[in-house]
Amino acid sequence: MIFKFPNPRRERTLGKATGKRRYDLPLNRNDSARFLVTLIGLMTFLAVLAISAYFALGAMSERWTSGLEDKMTIEIPAQTAAGLLLRPDEMAPITQAAANVLQNHPSVKSHHVMTAEEIHELVKPWLGESNLSADQMPLPGLISLELKPDTPRDTVRQLGEQIASAAPGARLDTHETWLKDVLRFTGALQFAATLLLVVIGITTVIAVAGAVRARLAVHRSDVELLHLMGAADRYISSQFQRHSLMLGLTGGAAGTVAGAIALLIIGWVSGEMDVNLLPSYQVSGTQIIVTLILPLVIAGLATLTAQRTVMRELLGMP
Amino acid sequence: MIRFEHVGLRYGIGPEVLSDVNFTLAPGSFHFLTGPSGAGKTSLMSLMYLGRLPTRGLVTMFGQNVNKAKREEMVLLRQRIGVVFQDFRLLNHMSTFDNVALPLRIAGKPEKEIQNNVRELLEWVGLGEHMNVLPNTMSGGQQQRIAIARAVITRPRLLLADEPTGNLDDAIGERLLGLFEQLNRMGTTLVIATHNQLLMDKFPHPRLILSKGHLTVEESKFNLRKKLEGIF
Numbered sequence: 001m002i003f004k005f006p007n008p009r010r011e012r013t014l015g016k017a018t019g020k021r022r023y024d025l026p027l028n029r030n031d032s033a034r035f036l037v038t039l040i041g042l043m044t045f046l047a048v049l050a051i052s053a054y055f056a057l058g059a060m061s062e063r064w065t066s067g068l069e070d071k072m073t074i075e076i077p078a079q080t081a082a083g084l085l086l087r088p089d090e091m092a093p094i095t096q097a098a099a100n101v102l103q104n105h106p107s108v109k110s111h112h113v114m115t116a117e118e119i120h121e122l123v124k125p126w127l128g129e130s131n132l133s134a135d136q137m138p139l140p141g142l143i144s145l146e147l148k149p150d151t152p153r154d155t156v157r158q159l160g161e162q163i164a165s166a167a168p169g170a171r172l173d174t175h176e177t178w179l180k181d182v183l184r185f186t187g188a189l190q191f192a193a194t195l196l197l198v199v200i201g202i203t204t205v206i207a208v209a210g211a212v213r214a215r216l217a218v219h220r221s222d223v224e225l226l227h228l229m230g231a232a233d234r235y236i237s238s239q240f241q242r243h244s245l246m247l248g249l250t251g252g253a254a255g256t257v258a259g260a261i262a263l264l265i266i267g268w269v270s271g272e273m274d275v276n277l278l279p280s281y282q283v284s285g286t287q288i289i290v291t292l293i294l295p296l297v298i299a300g301l302a303t304l305t306a307q308r309t310v311m312r313e314l315l316g317m318p
Numbered sequence: 319m320i321r322f323e324h325v326g327l328r329y330g331i332g333p334e335v336l337s338d339v340n341f342t343l344a345p346g347s348f349h350f351l352t353g354p355s356g357a358g359k360t361s362l363m364s365l366m367y368l369g370r371l372p373t374r375g376l377v378t379m380f381g382q383n384v385n386k387a388k389r390e391e392m393v394l395l396r397q398r399i400g401v402v403f404q405d406f407r408l409l410n411h412m413s414t415f416d417n418v419a420l421p422l423r424i425a426g427k428p429e430k431e432i433q434n435n436v437r438e439l440l441e442w443v444g445l446g447e448h449m450n451v452l453p454n455t456m457s458g459g460q461q462q463r464i465a466i467a468r469a470v471i472t473r474p475r476l477l478l479a480d481e482p483t484g485n486l487d488d489a490i491g492e493r494l495l496g497l498f499e500q501l502n503r504m505g506t507t508l509v510i511a512t513h514n515q516l517l518m519d520k521f522p523h524p525r526l527i528l529s530k531g532h533l534t535v536e537e538s539k540f541n542l543r544k545k546l547e548g549i550f
Contacts, residue, residue, distance in 0.1 A: 026411035149492050227396075229420065230424055
């Protein structure tokens with residue numbers, strides 16, 4: 001028998017089913033889907049910022065470390081252990097003795113004995129434009145030096161001992177204490193960023209599970225009908241998985257785009273502020289890849305959550 | 319095919335709604351299930367379409383003890399059963415066509431087969447011109463025909479129908495009973511829950527009579543007459 005399509009005008013009045021059949025359950029027709037997309041979008045936005053902070057802190061640590069780990073300073077105090085102030089002509093032989101040790105040491109790549117003018121330049125910002133001159137103050141002697149790469153820590157310690165022996169009162173400053181503090185601080189911030197990512201993940205899981213449970217409650221009768229028709233748990237769960245995947249991808253993509261725009265604005269603002277204290281930071285390829293993968297990870301998380309939630313609920317049916 | 323042995327069912331801690339139910343349905347048999355309202359017909363039907371498990375006793379479906387069946391085995395058992403619910407339970411966001419096609423899609427049948435079979439059946443039940451219409455805009459009788467078409471589309475081995483002719487006029491009701499008989503002749507086992515005495519008298523099949531949760535099996539008058547004729 002040839003099938004005749006009904007009159008379209010009549011069908012409209014009767015209530016024609018529009019669009020292609022996509023779901024056995026009308027999951028795509030509810031307002032809570034919009035709420036979930038917004039929530040996932042916001043979570044992704046925060047995740048983009050957290051990931052960016054993580055990578056920026058990592059890059060800063062890297063630059064600080066690589067910039068300072070081979071560079072050291074020898075300080076010759078202007079005051080002796082007995083409390084006597086040294087004149088410049090008294091300090092010169094001590095400084096020279098320390099420089100001689102460096103001159104002959106195989107692990108020292110280069111060194112530079114700072115002149116009085118250079119030391120005055122260093123302290124100038126602290127004295128400002130006052131009448132107080134650096135010439136009127138006792139200033140230490142300074143020698144900057146750079147070690148050859150991968151110099152063992154023992155060699156550095158021995159060098160410090162040699163300098164202390166050749167130039168009494170001289171002290172080798174490896175910047176280790178300061179660097180350790182900075183690295184510990186950036187490490188703590190990186191940990192906080194990681195923690196934030198975990199919280200974002202947990203929040204997304206809770207939100208998706210809640211939304212799926214609510215959808216299950218609304219469509220319980222329809223879900224039960226599919227179950228009675230012989231639909232396997234996987235078949236029913238796939239409906240929710242597909243729905244959650246789409247919501248996750250939409251929210252994730254929107255959040256990533258918003259996050260990228262926010263990063264551009266932050267970059268522009270920090271550039272305008274001309275922040276010189278922090279080392280310059282370039283977005284790495286790894287960060288771009290991780291950020292681009294983020295919506296997929298969020299969507300995957302939403303899908304997995306939906307599957308687990310539905311499967312658990314279906315176990316309540318015989 | 320279907321065997322209930324000392325089956326009892328209770329909801330929560332309430333009294334038993336079905337008590338010590340015993341019967342056997344042979345493959346290809348046709349039974350009416352009848353009894354007063356509240357006798358437990360719907361509860362018995364829910365046990366037969368595996369919507370519930372008994373609280374006591376043994377239910378064997380297609381040779382398998384349902385109490386011991388694995389979850390995936392229950393899925394296969396349910397796919398052999400067609401159900402016409404009293405309240406139809408149609409999915410109102412789906413067209414008539416998609417409602418009827420649903421059991422085939424669940425069973426993973428190819429789309430071409432689905433298209434052909436569903437169109438043919440909808441033409442047969444007189445809904446050929448309503449394939450793309452949403453069920454909730456149709457009359458009770460039309461919705462009932464969709465529910466029946468959905469239940470028989472997979473040619474189930476067991477068809478359970480709860481008051482399937484309740485909203486139909488006599489002519490269509492008899493035509494659908496004719497479809498059920500046709501399915502029965504092709505090997506489908508049928509259980510039809512009904513209050514319609516005229517219908518039961520017209521189609522001489524044995525009756526499962528439920529009263530206050532207890533079940534008795536009554537041979538049809540037609541069969542009894544034939545047996546008596548054989549004796550005398």
